[in-house]
């Protein structure tokens with residue numbers, strides 16, 4: 014079971030990390046636009062389209078990766094007081110009620126939305142030679158599928174936790190500095206992280 | 207139930223649902239889909255997709271990942287201790303020198319690192335033990351670190367102001383110009399408060415030993431030149447480019463991100479591993495923020511479609527409030543929401559409910575946003591959900607209790623309220639700069 | 646299903662692509678009022694401003710999907726789906742004005758071509774009405790007076806639709822921003838110049854605060870009109886008399902818009918002058934360069950068969966009707982000079 018969960022995590026993580034590099038491309042693209050405007054005196058007509066596409070790609074494709082790291086913000090002031098079993102039971106119910114309907118909508122209606130765009134051969138209307146939009150719009154159903162897979166993995170984790178009373182381990186990944194420091198401190202004190 | 211009643215019910219249900227601790231982005235999405243299905247049937251699925259696309263093509267939010275990226279690079283570049291040490295040399299003669307140096311370090315560093323809570327933990331490791339060693343009162347020391355560590359969210363460039371700009375349709379540039387002096391004012395209030403208390407009662411914050419006070423000027427300047435100046439220059443050029451109209455916020459953020467990579471490289475504290483970590487964390491933080499927008503765009507357009515917004519508006523207008531009571535009421539609500547919730551939820555989900563009412567009360571959304579920005583500072587400090595005290599507790603020596611930290615933080619929350627009152631009485635503190643620059 | 650008592654009234658969400666304060670939103674409200682009053686409570690258009698349900702550029706998608714029931718905008722906004730869309734909103738300057746262009750739409754075969762594009766080529770679930778002929782749009786707002794076509798080179802300039810292709814052809818760096826973003830962007834130096842539409846809208850958007858030269862007369866958008874659209878499935882399901890009310894309301898609003906625009910645009914041009922704006926006529930050399938650039942744009946786009954078909958139909962109509970107008974209509978100039986100097 015854990016092997017399958019880790020495989021799904023690995024897929025989400027791989028996709029998320031691959032597209033995370035968009036931030037570097039985005040940085041360079043915008044800096045280039047500023048350079049060509051002030052130094053070369055020939056502003057580009059693609060910078061605007063390229064910017065939002067890279068930004069949109071970045072956060073969409075990192076959605077499942079973030080979910081796999083439990084990184085979507087929760088209103089957890091009560092949640093964190095509960096036992097893992099209680100957390101898992103409630104999470105499981107809410108994955109079914111709150112998570113899957115919206116994600117299925119992204120897949121189902123997103124597919125139609127992208128299909129239309131491909132059919133029109135739709136280009137951006139933000140500049141005269143606007144780049145194609147259909148790839149960008151296709152990210153919606155793709156993201157939906159990735160989120161669905163990751164959501165199933167998270168739901169399975171809830172089931173495991175309900176059985177064992179403990180949240181299953183996740184693979185190691187880079188963490189926020191404060192979390193790393195806090196864990197180190199806890200470790201030094203001999204507490205369980 | 208009529209549509210508008212459904213809308214109000216949806217909002218009430220959300221307030222309950224948020225407490226279940228499920229990721230908020232999907233809670234919002236689910237309520238939107240559910241209630242939308244009751245109102246418009248299958249079409250709601252199309253709406254979900256179109257609202258998602260609205261977030262993807264939103265040109266204001268482009269600067270979010272860029273500023274976050276810049277923050278991670280600077281945070282991982284180990285320049286914090288350098289900065290703190292040189293500022294401490296510079297402040298060594300002042301009452302409460304360590305606390306003053308901590309606050310200035312926090313203000314400057316937090317400015318560059320945007321939304322993350324790293325400042326509190328880093329300063330908690332660096333400055334907090336030092337203060338305790340020199341005999342500082344634990345509560346005062348804790349208050350300084352927690353309050354200082356949160357300043358970055360207020361002093362521009364701040365991700366929070368971008369989110370408010372995207373939500374309220376207020377120019378981010380004007381928000382940055384507007385938040386500049388209120389941010390400095392709050393930092394100034396903190397510093398003044400610490401110095402006065404240290405001066406009145408030196409046992410709270412004893413002066414440094416004589417040997418450490420008489421630092422030669424050359425050493426001070428040398429220290430500042432290699433730590434304070436480069437970072438301050440980077441931040442000033444990013445802010446200056448935005449405020450003086452040379453670049454959009456996203457352009458300035460991109461330049462700042464590239465600049466921070468250079469800065470980190472010059473300090474020889476950047477390697478490929480750290481760059482990679484920053485890239486991956488940027489993706490996760492951006493996804494967290496932007497998916498919250500996806501959820502809230504879906505939720506709020508169904509809320510508007512059902513006419514829930516109109517009901518709330520009618521209710522508030524029927525109360526026949528004066529602009530002042532309306533302002534006090536909204537700020538009180540935001541203040542109270544700040545205890546259980548974090549700032550992202552407040553800005554993205556609750557603030558939009560008040561926005562359409564501003565026109566009726568003739569309140570400038572820019573002014574309102576700046577007041578909220580000040581107010582939100584308290585949400586980091588107030589129990590039970592208080593990011594800063596918890597982080598500090600995590601790194602503090604075991605004998606420091608969370609209650610001590612919370613008590614230490616209270617006077618600083620009071621100072622935030624003082625700052626709000628000052629800003630309300632003298633709106634020019636925030637409104638002068640944007641009017642001067644953009645009129 | 647909604648449980649409000651709607652037994653008698655069909656209530657429709659109708660979103661414009663304009664901010665509330667723009668006179669364009671007022672035109673959308675004018676149309677809706679005509680429908681609502683004539684329908685005697687059996688059909689009610691609920692007018693929303695841009696962004697209320699979806700942003701301006703997503704209005705068509707939303708109507709197509711049925712999220713919105715209808716909307717008020719311009720065809721140029723959809724030119725990312727097909728460049729020919731712009732021909733039904735803001736066609737090349739063939740010498741015609743927008744009233745003549747609407748004549749082509751109703752009597753010269755335009756409507757049939759429009760339906761071919763919307764329903765056959767793009768397969769959109771939409772029914773559309775062109776309404777409200779706009780006066781010639783000014784070349785726009787500049788920081789320095791434009792004295793020759795060279796002054797447009799590498800200028801960061803905002804426009805929409807085929808006009809974007811035109812200015813790119815003339816060497817400008819064309820950017821497209823939403824209406825409310827134009828003025829802040831000019832203020833910050835991100836745009837050197839921009840056009841929006843008319844003295845009233847331009848006045849409200851605050852152009853006069855950021856630039857001092859208002860160049861009037863231009864061939865970039867000399868014949869634009871609004872487009873009013875509805876979800877076709879819902880429209881077709883209406884009783885015949887309500888469908889007729891919508892159609893005729895679009896025609897009535899069209900006339901009303903001409904009259905109101907004359908009143909308001911002329912007053913606001915005077916207001917702009919009072920604010921110290923230099924209103925300058927675009928030099929003939931620039932107008933000439935625009936026409937030559939139109940040749941290239943038309944040639945480049947006509948590689949696509951449907952685009953070429955629409956252009957041919959427009960040219961055929963314009964050639965005949967303009968010949969009549971040129972032969973028949975007496976010049977207003979001479980009389981104006983006689984009476985008003």
Ligand code: NA
Pocket residue numbers: 544545546547548584585586587588589590591592593
């Ligand atoms: Na709090």
Ligand code: NA
Pocket residue numbers: 782804805840841842866
């Ligand atoms: Na125009």
